[in-house]
Amino acid sequence: MNQFHTATSTTFDSGSFDNNLTYLRHRTDNCGVTPNFIGINNYQNGDTLAYTRALTQGGIYLWEGHGADRTQDTVCVIPNGTQTLLLPEMGCENDEAQSLSLSGIAKGTRITVFDSPHASTDDDYATVDVKRDIGISEHVIVHEFERTLETDDYRVNYFKYNGLNGKVSRVEIQVP
Structure with a gap:
């Protein structure tokens, strides 16, 4: 390095x-x-x-492309812990993220991504609930925000208005 x-x-x-x-x-x-x-x-x-x-310590990686496409830019990485980010903040670009990946994240962690910088639920938002402890060397991918989906690793609930992928302006993380 x-x-x-x-x-x-x-x-x-x-x-x-x-x-x-x-x-x-x-x-x-x-x-x-x-x-x-x-x-x-x-x-x-x-x-x-x-x-x-x-x-x-683990973290949440926001990605510019769908499916945490490693050929595209990494929007930012958010170290593990309860926090709220109003983008642009901590190196995270506003209105860029379309997917995320998880490494070293505990079961029960909730990640909420909002189109609105004020966390308005009248605009698009999605919650990602982590269902199991994800190891530090794992990279569990949430392929997009605009689809309600449940896997063995997480559950995504998408609340639609006019689109969220590439429009994320706020990220809230709650750890157990």
Whole structure:
């Protein structure tokens, strides 16, 4: 995970490239193992802190494409824990997420994604209820938000108005 640049490198490189979640995830995937030690330059910039917390404590990954398509950008990673995000926040882009994946998430966790930044239930929203403990090395995929569905891993309830995929503006996470 080291970053080596030419002498003309700037701090901007660390936030826009080196510490960008999509590039960090690609480097982890290409190495074939999850790093057990990460040295971070310019940790104030980019997604490295959230990513390392998710790698060690579990997290929810929001994806730009359906089915957590790894050829598209990772919108962001939200480390495990009860929290509310009004996008854009914590590196998460507004109106981008179309799917999510779960790693290291406890049974009973509820994730709610809203079209409305104010959590209005008069607009589209979906709840994802985790039905079993998901291991830290697993990547359980919620393929989209616009479909009510139950699997052995989770249950999605979709409340329709005019579409939610690619319009997520708020994420609420409640852990047991």
